[in-house]
């Protein structure tokens with residue numbers, strides 16, 4: 415069974431655009447869970463462009479499905495935020511400060527020492543650790559060496575090439591997913607997944623543990639409504 419974790423970053427984007435508290439991210443997270451979401455994902459960035467650090471504290475108090483916090487652990491502030499809130503999962507993402515969004519996975523070979531220490535610190539606190547990687551077998555193996563529980567495959571390249579040639583687009587992800595299974599890593603996927611490409615990914619990688627989806631899902635909800643949209647995404651994972 416592949417779990418759907420809804421990333422609510424873009425709800426916070428809309429809220430912040432007027433400086434108030436509408437839409438309220440806590441209410442939306444609870445509604446997402448009520449509508450069938452099996453997890454809530456947030457990605458507090460250093461500039462707090464959408465999810466703020468305080469949102470993490472507020473959400474931790476109410477989220478009853480799996481809470482997944484994504485971010486770059488190079489910032490000690492992020493590490494301390496995660497340790498203070500003890501989510502079900504932390505997803506380590508090598509974001510640069512000014513990136514418009516996440517745009518690459520970890521080089522788990524070059525950063526082996528730092529990642530190993532960070533993974534150990536989070537696991538010591540009882541938090542499952544997922545490392546965001548490109549669909550690259552060596553990077554998947556490197557994440558295992560670092561002690562990660564899971565990898566999250568960065569699926570933007572898959573989404574980008576899906577329309578021109580789905581079979582070719584998914585092939586590197588199947589290879590990387592097979593290595594993850596062989597070395598005993600759990601498997602997540604995320605970034606630019608949508609109603610167009612999700613079913614084909616899941617059909618080719620049925621052992622996928624979790625997908626985290628935000629931008630496309632929240633955009634779809636503008637047309638179909640949030641409850642209907644979550645149900646539509648869940649049907650793509652059946």
Ligand SMILES: CC(=O)[C@@H](O)[C@H](O)COP(=O)(O)O
Pocket residue numbers: 421423424457484507514515516546604605628
């Ligand atoms: C790691 C990942 O792919 C998502 O967290 C993505 O980065 C969403 O971040 P934004 O909502 O800031 O684009």
Ligand SMILES: NCC(=O)COP(=O)(O)O
Pocket residue numbers: 421455484566603604605606607626627628629630631
């Ligand atoms: N880890 C991916 C995520 O949380 C959401 O990415 P996107 O669907 O907003 O591109």
